[in-house]
Amino acid sequence: xxxxxxxxxxxFHLCMVLSLLSIxxxxxxxxxxxxxxxxxxxxxxxxxxxxxxxxxxxxxDDLERMQANTLKDIIKSLRFFQYIENRVGQxxxxxxxxxxxxxxxxxxxxxxxELYTPLAGSGFVHFGDMELDFIDHIEIYEGFPSFDFGTxxxxxxxxxxxxxxxxxxxxxxxxxxxxxxxxxxSGYYADEFDGLSYFAYASRYDNERKEFSHDGETLKxxxxxxxxxxxxxxxxxxxxxxxxxxxxxxxxxTLTGATPQDTATRTRYISxxxxxxxxxxxxxxxxxxxxxxxxxDFNYTPTNPALAVLPGIGVLGxxxxxxxxxxxxYTAGLKKTWYLEDHTLSGGIQFRHKHFDSTDxxxxxxxxxxxxxxxxxxxxxxxxxxxxxxxSLFLQDEYSIDKHQMVTFSLMGQHYHRxxxxxxxxxxxxxxxxxxYTNEHWVAKTFLSHQEFSSEPYMTTxxxxxxxxxxxxxYYSIFQEIAYHTDTTLTKLVLGYGKNEDTPILDVDxxxxxxxxxxxxxxxxxxxxxxxEQTFFFREKDKLELQLSTFFLESPEQNGRDCRxxxxxxxxxxxxxxxxxxxxxxIHEGYANVSTGHDYSAGVRYHPTMDLTFNLKGExxxxxxxxxxxxxxxxxxxxxxxxxxxxxxxxxxxF
Amino acid sequence: xxxxxxxxxxxxxxxxxxxxxxxKIYLSIAxxxxxxxxPKFYLHGTIKELRNNKAITAVYTCEEADFVVLSTMDQLPAxxxxxxxxxxxxxxxxxxxxxxxxxxxxxxxxNIIFHRESLEKHHISLGASYDRYIE
Numbered sequence: 047x048x049x050x051x052x053x054x055x056x057x058f059h060l061c062m063v064l065s066l067l068s069i070x071x072x073x074x075x076x077x078x079x080x081x082x083x084x085x086x087x088x089x090x091x092x093x094x095x096x097x098x099x100x101x102x103x104x105x106x107d108d109l110e111r112m113q114a115n116t117l118k119d120i121i122k123s124l125r126f127f128q129y130i131e132n133r134v135g136q137x138x139x140x141x142x143x144x145x146x147x148x149x150x151x152x153x154x155x156x157x158x159x160e161l162y163t164p165l166a167g168s169g170f171v172h173f174g175d176m177e178l179d180f181i182d183h184i185e186i187y188e189g190f191p192s193f194d195f196g197t198x199x200x201x202x203x204x205x206x207x208x209x210x211x212x213x214x215x216x217x218x219x220x221x222x223x224x225x226x227x228x229x230x231x232s233g234y235y236a237d238e239f240d241g242l243s244y245f246a247y248a249s250r251y252d253n254e255r256k257e258f259s260h261d262g263e264t265l266k267x268x269x270x271x272x273x274x275x276x277x278x279x280x281x282x283x284x285x286x287x288x289x290x291x292x293x294x295x296x297x298x299x300t301l302t303g304a305t306p307q308d309t310a311t312r313t314r315y316i317s318x319x320x321x322x323x324x325x326x327x328x329x330x331x332x333x334x335x336x337x338x339x340x341x342x343d344f345n346y347t348p349t350n351p352a353l354a355v356l357p358g359i360g361v362l363g364x365x366x367x368x369x370x371x372x373x374x375x376y377t378a379g380l381k382k383t384w385y386l387e388d389h390t391l392s393g394g395i396q397f398r399h400k401h402f403d404s405t406d407x408x409x410x411x412x413x414x415x416x417x418x419x420x421x422x423x424x425x426x427x428x429x430x431x432x433x434x435x436x437x438s439l440f441l442q443d444e445y446s447i448d449k450h451q452m453v454t455f456s457l458m459g460q461h462y463h464r465x466x467x468x469x470x471x472x473x474x475x476x477x478x479x480x481x482x483y484t485n486e487h488w489v490a491k492t493f494l495s496h497q498e499f500s501s502e503p504y505m506t507t508x509x510x511x512x513x514x515x516x517x518x519x520x521y522y523s524i525f526q527e528i529a530y531h532t533d534t535t536l537t538k539l540v541l542g543y544g545k546n547e548d549t550p551i552l553d554v555d556x557x558x559x560x561x562x563x564x565x566x567x568x569x570x571x572x573x574x575x576x577x578x579e580q581t582f583f584f585r586e587k588d589k590l591e592l593q594l595s596t597f598f599l600e601s602p603e604q605n606g607r608d609c610r611x612x613x614x615x616x617x618x619x620x621x622x623x624x625x626x627x628x629x630x631x632x633i634h635e636g637y638a639n640v641s642t643g644h645d646y647s648a649g650v651r652y653h654p655t656m657d658l659t660f661n662l663k664g665e666x667x668x669x670x671x672x673x674x675x676x677x678x679x680x681x682x683x684x685x686x687x688x689x690x691x692x693x694x695x696x697x698x699x700x701f
Numbered sequence: 702x703x704x705x706x707x708x709x710x711x712x713x714x715x716x717x718x719x720x721x722x723x724x725k726i727y728l729s730i731a732x733x734x735x736x737x738x739x740p741k742f743y744l745h746g747t748i749k750e751l752r753n754n755k756a757i758t759a760v761y762t763c764e765e766a767d768f769v770v771l772s773t774m775d776q777l778p779a780x781x782x783x784x785x786x787x788x789x790x791x792x793x794x795x796x797x798x799x800x801x802x803x804x805x806x807x808x809x810x811x812n813i814i815f816h817r818e819s820l821e822k823h824h825i826s827l828g829a830s831y832d833r834y835i836e
Binding site: 075076077079080082083084086087091106209212213214215216218238656657700701 | 718719722723725726729730790791805806807808809810811813830831834
């Protein structure tokens with residue numbers, strides 16, 4: 047099921063493995079052997095691919111000891127990025143308010159199936175805060191990672207791997223209760239029989255959160271989510287079914303000009319995906335289907351509607367907006383790998399069909415000025431196109447110069463066909479050149495890439511700011527990572543530099559015919575990033591992680607955000623007898639209009655038996671974590687904590 | 702080609718690390734159960750960790766074997782039942798009290814377990830380090 051990784055780069059882990067083996071060599075004590083075996087059997091050792099990008103791994107042990115309830119608990123300390131939510135309360139770590147989604151290049155995968163939605167392009171907006179109860183480990187690839195992951199290009203790839211019956215036969219039930227009445231209940235069961243294995247999971251997450259008052263209204267971002275995931279697998283085939291339903295508040299809503307009286311959102315999603323391997327696992331076939339329905343409902347007080355300015359027409363007052371989006375998609379991909387002398391060649395073809403319809407909209411809109419008195423204003427019921435077919439092709443060569451050096455070269459291209467419309471098709475191309483050097487203590491990785499990203503349907507067909515003429519955007523980047531490790535330390539320096547052309551931005555020029563719509567910036571954006579990380583491993587399972595990173599983006603003025611961010615992370619994981627301790631301090635400095643954030647989180651887990659665990663956790667304990675600034679009107683904004691202070695207590699039982 | 706071989710060797714070594722430790726565990730258990738420095742294994746069923754591995758001495762019949770590792774009880778030769786039977790699955794261990802023990806994954810962790818009665822039947826006395834694994 048898990049792909050075979052690259053042999054040479056595994057040298058990076060040689061020391062750790064040797065230390066595990068040395069435990070075995072010098073002690074025949076069965077306890078030591080069993081402990082070493084558990085560590086060496088981490089599934090991440092079999093799935094991670096060091097050649098694919100700048101890799102960050104959260105093992106199962108990390109996730110459990112950090113008490114990571116949802117993906118945000120991991121993302122919030124990610125190098126160069128930050129967990130942020132958009133004005134609808136959805137994850138969007140590159141948020142550019144009031145644009146409600148900007149993280150299209152952040153691609154998520156659950157096992158080998160991409161979690162995405164056709165309108166948004168990527169799935170981060172819907173899965174960036176997904177529950178992690180059923181996840182074994184997480185791999186995060188930064189720096190425009192390898193192309194063999196998926197159909198379309200990515201700036202960041204987040205791979206989530208579900209637990210398997212191979213390791214998790216049996217069941218688990220888990221319950222958590224938190225501040226504001228939040229609670230999580232989940233359970234799974236896994237087993238193997240007659241060459242088949244299955245894993246079945248269900249959860250309910252009541253994400254009750256702090257409420258905020260603004261302009262006499264109460265802003266809420268509570269939600270309740272039910273999720274099911276089931277997987278059945280044999281040696282060479284796997285079928286995953288994944289669905290969720292979420293209902294809750296939509297915080298500030300997508301509109302600007304006034305604070306809403308009431309907002310609501312509801313999402314239903316289901317996907318079915320199969321993954322098969324043939325020819326000694328060198329040929330893989332992926333097939334998947336998804337369907338999603340989303341509802342958004344925003345209401346305003348009659349005296350204070352949301353406002354929109356239409357150049358040449360006037361000012362619109364929006365009293366209510368009730369929109370339904372319907373999306374479905376299917377994907378088929380075939381990939382072949384050849385192992386030849388010093389080359390590992392791989393190639394793949396993929397096809398993805400996307401259908402999206404956001405025209406089912408009821409709105410109460412009046413033209414306020416002119417004329418006077420207000421008159422009803424009809425909302426367009428058509429979108430420029432409803433279907434998009436993506437044809438994708440990639441080729442990759444990993445050439446091992448010698449046992450210490452590797453060169454990787456990849457090419458990928460897509461053709462985006464906007465079916466049955468007058469909107470132009472788009473062609474995008476990506477190229478990536480990498481050099482990796484490794485020896486017993488050092489690893490150096492250099493990745494040079496050119497990537498073109500198509501304009502996603504969300505930005506081209508949105509009734510609010512869609513522009514069908516929006517062109518593709520282009521990135522050029524170079525990333526250098528240098529790591530030095532010993533038996534007890536890991537030091538890492540990551541340097542990045544990039545240029546972004548034709549970035550989609552919101553046109554705020556009132557005199558422009560595209561005012562309020564997405565346009566391609568004519569200003570090139572330059573990004574600079576530096577990160578220094580130091581990890582100390584001590585005793586058997588303890589570790590201290592220190593991280594400093596700076597991200598500076600020369601951003602067009604229209605985006606309204608000064609991007610010069612500094613992040614510091616201190617994280618300590620300890621195991622003392624039957625107790626697991628977790629301490630983490632995140633400092634975020636330099637974000638526009640908000641003060642420096644200090645997010646201190648801590649937790650303790652107690653295991654009275656091997657099957658029973660009690661836990662306590664505090665998030666943003668001093669209520670001083672990063673805040674985010676959302677615009678209502680120019681000069682009137684709402685500033686709220688991205689992650690509010692919350693305490694959790696819970697129990698889990700294995701059977 | 703030499704480069705490639707070396708690279709593959711490193712890859713296999715690293716990928717096999719969990720496998721290497723698993724073999725050490727099986728060997729340690731077999732030594733403790735048989736009191737022999739090089740116990741002879743008879744493998745029955747699908748046992749990926751031990752198949753085609755030179756770290757253990759595998760034999761083709763139970764008569765020659767000191768220790769039997771099995772993933773299924775189906776079609777187990779009758780002569781094997783006189784030998785210490787060691788399972789790779791919890792279900793087989795639970796359903797077949799004649800097995801002396803098992804080494805398996807469950808609940809997200811590797812487990813070792815022994816039947817006290819079966820051990821006594823085979824006159825097996827494990828060292829003190831095994832006490833916590835005996836039921």
